[in-house]
Amino acid sequence: MLSDFYPSSVFKFCPFCGAKEFVWDGAKSHTCGACRHRLYVNEAAATVALIVNAQGELLFVRRRSDPAKGTLDLPGGFVDVGETAEHAVVREVKEELNLEVSGLQFFGSFPNRYLFGGVVYFTLDLVFVCTVHDFSPLCAADDVDACMFIAPQKVSVEQIGLESIREVVKRYAGVSE
Ligand SMILES: [Zn+2]
Incomplete structure (x- = not known):
């Protein structure tokens, strides 16, 4: 399933602080539970x-x-x-x-x-x-x-x-x- 390789499935850690509380909102962005940074997935x-x-x-x-x-x-x-x-x-x-x-x-x-290197x-x-x-x-x-x-x-x-x-x-x- 291509959706298994979506960023929401693949990205587990906050790229700002490294915490493993990187929560997908179900639509557009991840939010870090530790440092509160928000990272959007764009085209x-x-x-x-x-x-x-x-x-x-x-x-x-x-x-x-x-x-x-x-x-x-x-x-x-x-x-x-x-x-x-x-x-x-x-x-x-x-x-x-x-x-x-x-x-x-x-x-x-x-x-x-576009699936490349394990991520869509x-x-x-x-x-x-x-x-x-x-x-x-x-x-x-x-x-x-x-x-x-x-x-x-x-x-x-x-x-x-x-x-x-x-x-x-x-x-x-x-x-x-
Ligand atoms: Zn963070």
Whole structure:
């Protein structure tokens, strides 16, 4: 069960004073029974790129690592501290696919649960439709094993590992018909 790895299940000690009276409120935060510090669990920002070729096919990648290793995914990744989402999506596409993207158009935001290192990180995936003028530098690198163009209406969502990405593709397939 993914909920077994939620911060509310995993984090047992107060990070301020170390006391083992770190009580989950059932919704948003822990409170320390000893020093009274309150620690909130928030969503981390991540980005997703929707990139289509001239045939209207969507650019997918195959995940090199867990979570969901080997499944289909869309390009993108976490926003660094102090970075804008726009910068992050441009940087991630360059790192993963060696492509320059421009003309970002915000598509929507999709919550996700991301199990990494024994704890679930709650993310908010910020999705952008991106323009690529030159696909010739395209090559898979970084945390991506392979990349491929697939018509959004033809991809089976069972091949997509991350729940937010399934929702992104379903919605995009609906509006691009
Ligand atoms: Zn404490």
